[in-house]
Amino acid sequence: MRRLAVIPSDKIEDYLKQGYSPEWLEGYYNPGRFFDEVYLLSNLEQDQADLLGMKVIYTKPEDLIKRINGLKIDIVRAYGGNWACRYACEHKVPGVPVVVSVHDSSPPRLYDSIKDADIVLCMSKVVKDLVATKFNHLDRIWILPNRVDLKVMHPYSKDQTEDLDKQFPFRYRILHVGRLSHEKNLDTLIKALALLGDDYGVLAVGHGDSSAYKKLAQDLNVQGRISFIDAVSNQDLARYYSWSSCMCTPSRWEGFGMVFIEALACAALVITSDIAPLNEYIIHGENGLLVKDFESPEALAQMIQKGCTDENLRAKIQGNARRSVSAFEKETIEQQEVGFYKKVLEMQAQGEYVSRH
Numbered sequence: 025m026r027r028l029a030v031i032p033s034d035k036i037e038d039y040l041k042q043g044y045s046p047e048w049l050e051g052y053y054n055p056g057r058f059f060d061e062v063y064l065l066s067n068l069e070q071d072q073a074d075l076l077g078m079k080v081i082y083t084k085p086e087d088l089i090k091r092i093n094g095l096k097i098d099i100v101r102a103y104g105g106n107w108a109c110r111y112a113c114e115h116k117v118p119g120v121p122v123v124v125s126v127h128d129s130s131p132p133r134l135y136d137s138i139k140d141a142d143i144v145l146c147m148s149k150v151v152k153d154l155v156a157t158k159f160n161h162l163d164r165i166w167i168l169p170n171r172v173d174l175k176v177m178h179p180y181s182k183d184q185t186e187d188l189d190k191q192f193p194f195r196y197r198i199l200h201v202g203r204l205s206h207e208k209n210l211d212t213l214i215k216a217l218a219l220l221g222d223d224y225g226v227l228a229v230g231h232g233d234s235s236a237y238k239k240l241a242q243d244l245n246v247q248g249r250i251s252f253i254d255a256v257s258n259q260d261l262a263r264y265y266s267w268s269s270c271m272c273t274p275s276r277w278e279g280f281g282m283v284f285i286e287a288l289a290c291a292a293l294v295i296t297s298d299i300a301p302l303n304e305y306i307i308h309g310e311n312g313l314l315v316k317d318f319e320s321p322e323a324l325a326q327m328i329q330k331g332c333t334d335e336n337l338r339a340k341i342q343g344n345a346r347r348s349v350s351a352f353e354k355e356t357i358e359q360q361e362v363g364f365y366k367k368v369l370e371m372q373a374q375g376e377y378v379s380r381h
Contacts, residue, residue, distance in 0.1 A: 026369070028059040029097045031112055033104035035068045036075060042231065043257045048173060048354075050076040055358035058365055059098075065091050066111075088115040099123060099368055102141075105134040105155070113140040121368050121377045125168065126151050128279040129301075130207070134158060142377050143368055145361075147280035148301035166364055170282045171357035172349055177262050177289035179346070185267035192251060194225030196332040199268035199292075201261070201283040202275070204232025204252075209274045209297070211240060215321035216328060218244040224328070226250040229264065258286075265290035269332045274318040278302055285352050288312065288345040293331050293338055295324075311341055311348040 030053050032039075039049055054062045054077055064075065065083040072080040083091050088111065092100065097120055102112035105126040112122045114137055121142040126134060129150045138144065138158050145168040146152040152165050159165060188197075198217070202208035210228055214237060217226050226249065228237070234252045241247040256264060265271055271287040272295040281302050287294050288311060296302050297318035306312040313331050317323040331338065371377070 025061070026059045027061045027063070027095060027097050027099075028054065028365075029063045029065050029092060029095070029100045030078065031066055031100070031102045031108045032064065032068075033106070033108045036064070041255055043255050043261060045176075045258055046076055048176075048258065051354070051358060052171075053078060055361045055365075058362045061095075063091075063095055063097065085111050085115055088112070089117055092117045092120055098372070099365065101125070104128070105138055107135070109141065110135050110137040113137040116140065119372070119375075119377055121372055123364075123368060126155055126279070129154055129277050130279075131157075143364075145364065148304065150300040151279050168361055168364065169352055169357060170280045170285065171354045172282070172285045172289050172352050173258075173354045174289055174346075174350075176258050177265070177286045179291040180263045180266035185263050188264065188267045192225055192227055194249065195223040196220075196225070196269040196328075197267065198224060198226045198328060198332075199264055199271045199287075200226060200228040200273050201230060201264075201271065201287070202273045203230045204228070204234055204237060207276045207278075209276050209318060210237055212274055212319055212321055212324055213272060214240050214244065214246065214250065216325040217241075217246050217249060219321055219325040220329065222249070224249065224332075227253065227264070227268075229253045229256050229261070231255060261286065262290050265292040268292055270295050270328060272296065272324075272328060274315060274324055275299070275302070276318070284312075285349045288349045291342045291345045293341055294345070295327055295331050305348065305352075307348075309337070309341070311344040313341070 062078040064078045064080040067084050069080045071082050100112050100122045102108040102124045109124045116122055123143045124141040125145040127147050134154055144155050144159055144165045146155055147169055152167055155165055200210055200213055231254055241250050265287045271292045274297045284294055294312035298314035298316045303314055308314040313327050315324055315327050
């Protein structure tokens with residue numbers, strides 16, 4: 025009997041609102057149904073007998089040790105290097121490994137408590153490099169990239185996206201996907217839109233406060249060429265990727281960039297920043313376009329114009345896009361994660377986690 029305790033970084037309700045399907049989340053928290061029982065232990069949730077295949081038990085930090093012992097948990101998994109990491113690492117049970125997954129490459133979002141984790145799973149090399157500044161056991165930092173469900177994220181034909189043409193009647197449709205926050209660099213995209221002609225329009229999909237971006241658009245007189253949507257379901261998001269002339273989220277930093285592999289799986293033309301880890305799986309001119317000076321509206325506008333109008337380039341990139349992300353296919357990454365869990369349990373059986381700290 026294998027038992028896992030998970031500590032998500034946000035409420036499950038928030039993930040569902042962002043468009044993740046229940047099926048996707050269930051596989052995310054229990055890959056390949058490797059664990060016989062999964063418990064969600066958090067003070068963000070209320071007790072539930074069954075939530076996505078997990079039993080939810082409201083748990084305050086000071087009660088975590090009691091819960092782990094009482095439920096005979098084998099592994100604790102915390103998602104994110106900030107509060108969930110601290111929650112798990114500051115309330116450890118000897119012999120029960122704490123596995124923390126770190127998704128962000130922003131230093132302020134990695135708490136010092138990461139030093140007390142047993143295993144750290146990183147989304148990419150750039151995240152691993154950040155973790156290594158605080159976590160001294162390099163042999164216990166493992167890379168686990170994000171995953172894409174190729175059955176859900178796939179290209180749609182033009183006749184399957186005609187309704188979107190009517191809603192957003194621009195010749196060139198720029199899709200920005202990501203929360204409305206500084207790192208997603210929507211402000212530079214809006215400034216680039218002001219340099220492009222009236223044929224270009226932006227659709228921004230993501231949660232957050234849009235007021236500053238709407239004011240910027242108004243100041244630049246492009247408010248009629250940008251629209252905002254809080255969230256789109258994963259199934260429908262695939263249609264948006266396919267429909268777009270280009271998917272452009274010129275991030276200032278990324279831990280991995282799930283939306284980019286989703287867009288590539290849908291054969292979208294992706295334009296983004298020439299930064300790690302994006303330039304590790306997006307090759308400029310082959311399966312996407314990368315902008316070195318991503319803070320420059322002029323440079324971004326030029327790349328968008330090229331990506332939208334150069335038909336030969338578009339055909340080449342879109343022809344390569346989907347197969348370029350086959351390594352991130354959901355079942356493949358789930359099998360890798362299960363392999364990591366098996367390794368953690370083997371180390372546990374050898375007494376690795378009893379007195380390491």
